[in-house]
Amino acid sequence: xxxxxxxxxxxxxxxxxxxxxxxxxxxxxxxxxxxxxxxxxxxxxxxxxxxxxxxxxxxxxxxxxxxxxxxxxxxxxxxxxxxxxxxxxxxxxxxxxxxxxxxxxxxxxxxxxxxxxxxxxxxxxxxxxxxxxxxxxxxxxxxxxxxxxxxxxxxxxxxxxxxxxxxxxxxxxxxxxxxxxxxxxxxxxxxxxxxxxxxxxxxxxxxxxxxxxxxxxxxxxxxxxxxxxxxxxxxxxxxxxxxxxxxxxxxxxxxxxxxxxxxxxxxxxxxxxxxxxxxxxxxxxxxxxxxxxxxxxxxxxxxxxxxxxxxxxxxxxxxxxxxxxxxxxxxxxxxxxxxxxxxxxxxxxxxxxxxxxxxxxxxxxxxx
Amino acid sequence: xxxxxxxxxxxxxxxxxxxxxxxxxxxxxxxxxxxxxxxxxxxxxxxxxxxxxxxxxxxxxxxxxxxxxxxxxxxxxxxxxxxxxxxxxxxxxxxxxxxxxxxxxxxxxxxxxxxxxxxxxxxxxxxxxxxxx
Numbered sequence: 134x135x136x137x138x139x140x141x142x143x144x145x146x147x148x149x150x151x152x153x154x155x156x157x158x159x160x161x162x163x164x165x166x167x168x169x170x171x172x173x174x175x176x177x178x179x180x181x182x183x184x185x186x187x188x189x190x191x192x193x194x195x196x197x198x199x200x201x202x203x204x205x206x207x208x209x210x211x212x213x214x215x216x217x218x219x220x221x222x223x224x225x226x227x228x229x230x231x232x233x234x235x236x237x238x239x240x241x242x243x244x245x246x247x248x249x250x251x252x253x254x255x256x257x258x259x260x261x262x263x264x265x266x267x268x269x270x271x272x273x274x275x276x277x278x279x280x281x282x283x284x285x286x287x288x289x290x291x292x293x294x295x296x297x298x299x300x301x302x303x304x305x306x307x308x309x310x311x312x313x314x315x316x317x318x319x320x321x322x323x324x325x326x327x328x329x330x331x332x333x334x335x336x337x338x339x340x341x342x343x344x345x346x347x348x349x350x351x352x353x354x355x356x357x358x359x360x361x362x363x364x365x366x367x368x369x370x371x372x373x374x375x376x377x378x379x380x381x382x383x384x385x386x387x388x389x390x391x392x393x394x395x396x397x398x399x400x401x402x403x404x405x406x407x408x409x410x411x412x413x414x415x416x417x418x419x420x421x422x423x424x425x426x427x428x429x430x431x432x433x434x435x436x437x438x439x440x441x442x443x444x445x446x447x448x449x450x451x452x453x454x455x456x457x458x459x460x461x462x463x464x465x466x467x468x469x470x471x472x473x474x475x476x477x478x479x480x481x482x483x484x485x486x487x488x489x490x491x492x493x494x495x496x497x498x499x500x501x
Numbered sequence: 502x503x504x505x506x507x508x509x510x511x512x513x514x515x516x517x518x519x520x521x522x523x524x525x526x527x528x529x530x531x532x533x534x535x536x537x538x539x540x541x542x543x544x545x546x547x548x549x550x551x552x553x554x555x556x557x558x559x560x561x562x563x564x565x566x567x568x569x570x571x572x573x574x575x576x577x578x579x580x581x582x583x584x585x586x587x588x589x590x591x592x593x594x595x596x597x598x599x600x601x602x603x604x605x606x607x608x609x610x611x612x613x614x615x616x617x618x619x620x621x622x623x624x625x626x627x628x629x630x631x632x633x634x
Contacts, residue, residue: 134590136532136576145600152603171529224581252582254547254562274581277530280565281583288547329530332578332586355529362600384592385578391586394565485529 136384140356149361150184156368163189164320165367166457168310169327170197170485171355177494179357185364192457193487195309195413196327198274199226200455200479200486202302203409205441207232210271210300211240213436220246220263222256223271226483231476233443237271253285253299260289260297269432270299277329279303279421280394283401286427300432301423304408306330307338308419312410314346318458323367325360326352328382333398335390339378347376354382401427409442411479412455451478454487461491468496530580532588533561535573552579 157163167173173193176182182191195201211232214221221237228238228249241247246266250256253270260268272282282299289297306327313319326339331352342350349370353363363381370377380386401424408420423431449466453459461467461480471477473489480486484493533554550571552561562583563571569587571577577584 134576134593136588136593139593139597142597145597148603149600174529252562254582277585278581280585281562281581284562284564284583291546329578329580329585332530358600362596381596384589384596385586387586391565393568394585397565 137356140354140358142358146184146358146361149358149365153185153189153361153365153368156365156372157186157189158372159186159188161188163322163368163371164192165189165323165325165364166192166194166313166321167325167353167360168194168196168306169325169330170200170483170487170490171329172325172327172353172360173197173487174485174490175355175357175360177490180494181357181360185361189364189368191325192321193454193461194313194324194457195410195455196275196306196330197480197483197485197487198278198302198304199230199483200451201304201309201410201412202230202273202479203411204232204443205409206302207236208234208441208443209438210269210302211235211237211245213269213300213432214240214245214247216267216436217246218265219267219269220248220259221269221271222248222250222259224251224273225249226485227271227273229476230479230482253282254288257285257289257292257294257297260294261292264296266296268297269436270297271302272299273302275304275306275327275330276333276398279402280333280391280397283397286401286423286430287397289430290427295429298430298432298435299423301402301421303402303421304410305419305421307334307341308416309410309413310339310342312413312416312419313456314342314348316456319456321348321457322371323348324350325363325367326350326378328352328354328359328386331380331382331386331390333391333394336378336380336386336388337390343376343378349376349379351379351381352386354385400424412452446477449478451480454480461488462496464488468492530578530585532576533559533579533584535571535575535577537573538571550577550584552577552584554579 176191207230213219223237229236237247256268256270336352339350342348349367351363351366353359366379402421403424404418405420405422407415407417409415428434450459450464454461454464466477471481473481473492476482480488531554533552536551536553539549548564549560550563551558561579566584566587576588578586
């Protein structure tokens with residue numbers, strides 16, 4: 134069992150598509166949101182949107198951590214890196230995200246010490262190796278990445294590493310889903326639920342989607358067969374007039390989530406009263422802040438942040454695309470002044486951003 | 502003429518003709534197989550295992566799933582250097598079995614018999630190759 138090829142089995146894929154065709158009522162226009170950027174990436178990468186009936190529309194959600202980070206936070210992080218003593222570390226897909234003064238990569242080219250790390254623990258090791266430097270980890274991501282940051286902070290405390298701190302930008306997926314559901318210009322019939330976030334938080338927290346908003350939500354894996362099966366399950370619920378939380382990704386996601394990881398989050402983080410999301414604005418209790426016990430390692434306190442709010446470039450319509458109101462190609466800048474080589478908006482940066490995924494896998498193919 | 506996505510799917514490759522590559526991005530967690538467990542005698546204390554992902558080996562932190570009894574041969578989901586969950590083979594097999602029974606009726610069963618996937622794959626491969634030349 135390789136857990137990849139089996140879920141790309143063409144016979145099962147064909148069959149699932151046939152079942153979707155049978156279940157989808159041709160007179161109904163279905164709107165299903167895949168919340169997670171990983172799903173967006175898979176859908177475009179495998180051309181799944183072309184395999185399902187055209188009246189089943191997939192809307193791309195806000196689940197791409199790079200894309201929802203507001204410009205102001207990027208600039209705050211980059212401002213910390215202005216100090217010649219500082220080594221700023223970030224994940225690879227953060228490197229090209231444009232702040233107002235340029236992206237981390239641009240600043241790196243100007244001589245700042247900004248490095249890419251694979252894991253937050255690598256940043257901590259870097260701090261140990263460079264005792265005369267200040268190592269700051271630019272932490273981003275949803276509940277999937279937050280436990281790794283939490284463990285790293287715990288180790289920093291345990292090992293007494295003083296020249297290390299975390300610029301925390303961890304956000305939570307549930308408040309974002311709620312914001313989308315409350316958004317007046319959205320009509321959605323169901324959700325493909327985020328798979329990897331759910332390995333941590335489990336399936337129970339999504340109950341409000343099914344109970345209060347009466348929408349089916351199916352926690353899904355990332356292989357083509359996973360996503361198609363999840364669409365099938367959503368359509369089946371809609372047909373039976375049900376709205377439940379289902380777990381399609383049972384091989385990885387436990388109903389109750391990962392206790393160890395949840396305890397770690399509880400130990401190290403608390404909720405921020407509000408946090409700004411790109412495209413969605415300020416959402417209450419939607420992000421994590423480092424607890425007092427670990428405040429020594431909190432870069433916001435160590436370097437002092439100003440809470441800058443910057444508006445996105447006017448012409449870019451990232452917000453509308455993030456909320457699923459516009460398709461990537463309907464943005465005025467798409468493929469013209471905003472492309473993966475020169476991203477104007479963040480959705481063009483990460484491969485999970487709806488715009489970049491669409492550009493690489495659909496748009497470029499049709500242009501050739 | 503470009504081959505349709507479905508044909509690519511049948512061949513198990515993505516639109517760009519890549520087989521499962523190692524993703525650099527942070528969000529995409531990937532399955533990896535534990536090759537060996539590390540002795541836990543390191544100071545400072547970090548619990549790791551050597552994990553293989555598409556023939557690349559890497560040390561992965563396993564403290565987030567320390568309650569699982571991990572052993573070489575187990576598959577785990579890896580994300581930013583951490584094992585996030587243990588993958589259940591039984592669940593995966595159940596899922597595939599249920600999917601393969603979807604909408605099975607007599608006629609479908611007959612169609613499936615004498616249906617050779619390998620042959621079909623080969624035909625499609627030939628078609629694609631022809632189109633590329």
